Amino acid sequence: MNASAAPSRWERLGDKTLTSTRVFDVRSTRFRHPRRDTERDFIIIDSPDWVNVIALTRDQQLVLVRQFRFGTEAFSLEIPGGVIERGEDPLVAGVRELTEETGYTGQPARLLGSVHPNPALQTNRCHFVLVEDATCTHPLDWDEDEEIEVVTMPVEKVLKLAHAGGVTHALALNALLLFEPVWRGTRSPRA
Structure with missing residues (x-):
């Protein structure tokens, strides 16, 4: 991989809620890298400010x-x-x-x-x-x-x-x- 190339913004494909609590929601979000065509699930904590x-x-x-x-x-x-x-x-x-x-x-x-x-x-x-x-x-x-x-x-x-x-x-x-x-x-x- 070329270290001098500008980083790419991953594309969000979709998500599903894994659990909801009174403080935050935890979801699994699928992302794809636009140039490498790599897809991965990431854990995201959705919380109020x-x-x-x-x-x-x-x-x-x-x-x-x-x-x-x-x-x-x-x-x-x-x-x-x-x-x-x-x-x-x-x-x-x-x-x-x-x-x-x-x-x-x-x-x-x-x-x-x-x-x-x-x-x-x-x-x-x-x-x-x-x-x-x-x-x-x-x-x-x-x-x-x-x-x-x-x-x-x-x-x-x-x-x-x-x-x-x-x-x-x-x-x-x-x-x-x-x-x-x-x-x-x-x-x-x-x-």
Whole structure:
């Protein structure tokens, strides 16, 4: 095969749902390579978009959650976040998730950026929202399968923890990576 040839977009031939859960669907999707005429089935996870929130209080603290995660069977230090409802704006979803998980509200809500969590397997995007002037105003409204401790920490301490491996959730690290230059005043968030 010629390594200098431009890559080709595989043609999607069809798919079938293997299983549906309340969080995502798993499907087998058949693709064909246009030049090699190779066909293969690939497993795809079809999930709604997600939102993660960097919530900054007036006294320069970040609102964090320490949450039990079933995949690692351990607590994980993260930022608040969750599933975006069908048709919901990521900014609205971010404010909603922040309030539900932590009791905090704030304004303005601005988009820091978006990523594909794992484009090899997943169809969704994760949007990162910055909410400033966050204050605790509401009772918590957790899902019945959530186990969360809400904590606040100075921004610099959180950034040091992230750089030292104290934050291991990849999407929380993505959000902090996008937030850090905004915090340092070297970049403006996307509005």
